[in-house]
Every structure is written in structure tokens, then in C-alpha cells.
Amino acid sequence: MEKATFAGGCFWCMVKPFDSYDGIEQVISGYTGGHVENPTYEQVCSNETGHYEAVQITFNPDIFPYEKLLEIFWMNIDPTDDNGQFFDRGTSYQTAIFYHSDEQRVKAEKSKADLDASKKFPTKVATKIIPASEFYPAEAYHQDYYKKNPTHYNRYNVGSGRAAFIEKNWGDLK
Template structure:
């Protein structure tokens, strides 16, 4: 019997990983969204070490998905709608290297699709500043501590307050309103 459930991995950094889980977690064909750290030099870093900015890691989400149900292109579209792609110094309220937005590719095909997606967003004229999100080769991904996993489900009130207070929710509404309707 043939297994039609093909799984791939995608990794995105878009500021606070709490806010990056829910949009992907709610999509068909996505079997896991894990908050964690990647792109740095320290093995098995802690949240406190990553937040210090000394490890070089970014907060990121690693997504396990079935590309026949939810394509990598659709993941990229959803990623862009969660961030300010013109800000390389962090995202919204969160500043510093650990909050910078990055697309981490796992295959050459993902790299090509990410580059095209970035170019398409730049060419769309949706933003009046350059799209500055780097596209980098995926590195070792370290899952974050348990209390960070599925934060939006464990702490819905705090999650909603953070999303609103950080400026993320308002930014998404202003720039992507028609995409959410």
C-alpha cells in the first residue's frame, strides 16, 4: 500500500514565535508547528540565552506539512502576512537579532520558491520600503521549552493581549485586510 502522506519541513522566523504558531497550526495538511531556535552557534540554547542576543539564534517555527495538501508556496504567502517584511531589526515590539525575520530553506526548491515569493512581494508595491527578509540555508533547529509550545492555546488571553499590544495585529489588519476577508 502506497503512503500518500508526504511530509516536508519548513522553517520561518518572524519575531516572537508565539505569534507565528497559530496561523500555520490552523491550516489543513500541517501536522506540527514547533516553536524553537535556529541560526545560531550555541548548542541547545535556552530562551534566556537566545534573548540575550549572544547566541545568534532567531526565534522560529518549524512546520511539518504535506505539500500535496498545503503547498510551500501557500506557506510562504501565509508567512509574509504575519510579519513586517521591511523591518530587519526585529518585529514590532520585539527588537534584536533573535527577533529578526528569516526564511530558512531546507531544499534548493524551497530556496527558489522563497526567492520568487520575495520578488513577487517586492514587485507588488504593497509596501513602500524594500523587502529585507533574508533567505538562508536551514541550520539545526532546537525546540523551545515546553511552556513556549502552543502558547496561544495554553494562554489565550495573554497571547491575544501580546498580539494586540505588540502592534502585530494592527499591522496585519492594515496591510493584509483584503487577504483575510
């Protein structure tokens, strides 16, 4: 098993896209990239801890390759927004790929370069590719939010603008 860590704005919206594939063992919402140990949701949302809201995925690369995880990640974010995602603004909602090995770094950099070269978006990809650091699981009520609170999750996914963006820009790939 390996780990992959992605920040794609609100972590509620980043669990579901990864959660139902053979070879993916677990998807956890949490915080990473900051300078405060064991941060709380309120601390991270203050944009003063340096943490990103992120998901950490435990997966079997023989069944579900890292490249496929990258593809799913790109198709669930606005990769050109450097100050958050949709109506969630600030550093805690910025996008990033946190690599756990040189192999992941190389694959992430290639996927980012390929997306830029595709000219799918009028501006360059802003998503950072940075080394993985300590990952802190979020509070229990944030885990599997889309399952525990489907009505609120769906309202948020649509109301934030994420669902429309994905449909407009990635609908042809799904």
C-alpha cells in the first residue's frame, strides 16, 4: 500500500471522487503542510497555521495506479485558481499535490505539465507540487461527510460552484 495526499479546496468534496474504486483502501480528510501540531478545523480555517485542507488516500498501486489518482484529482478542482477553490478562499483552500516519493513527484510534475500543454485552461496551472509532511486527520464529523450528510454535501457541492465547473470543464472526460 502507498499513500497519496491532495489538497483540492474543501476536503468534504475531495473524498467522494476517490472513495469507490477497487484498490483504494481508505480516504481520510485532514490537514497538512502547516506549522501547528494537531490543528483544529477552526485554526486551519483562520489561515494562520499554514495548513491545507487535504485528503490522504491509502491505495494499492498494482490495482489503482498513482497516475489514475492524479487524473481524478485534476478533474475535481480548478487547477488555475491560486487563492482557494470556488467560493472557499484563502491558503487553507489552495490546491496542492503532496508527494510521498521521488516517483510520485515525477509523475505529478508530468501530469501538471501535460495539463498545461493541453491548453484546456486559458491560464497556467497554479497547483503546487510539494513534499508531503505530517498529515493530521480532521475531526470525526468531517470524515465521510458526503455519506453522513448527503443533503448538505450536495447543496454545498452545487452552491459552491464546484459541480458546475467540473461539468463544464471535465464533463467530456467522464
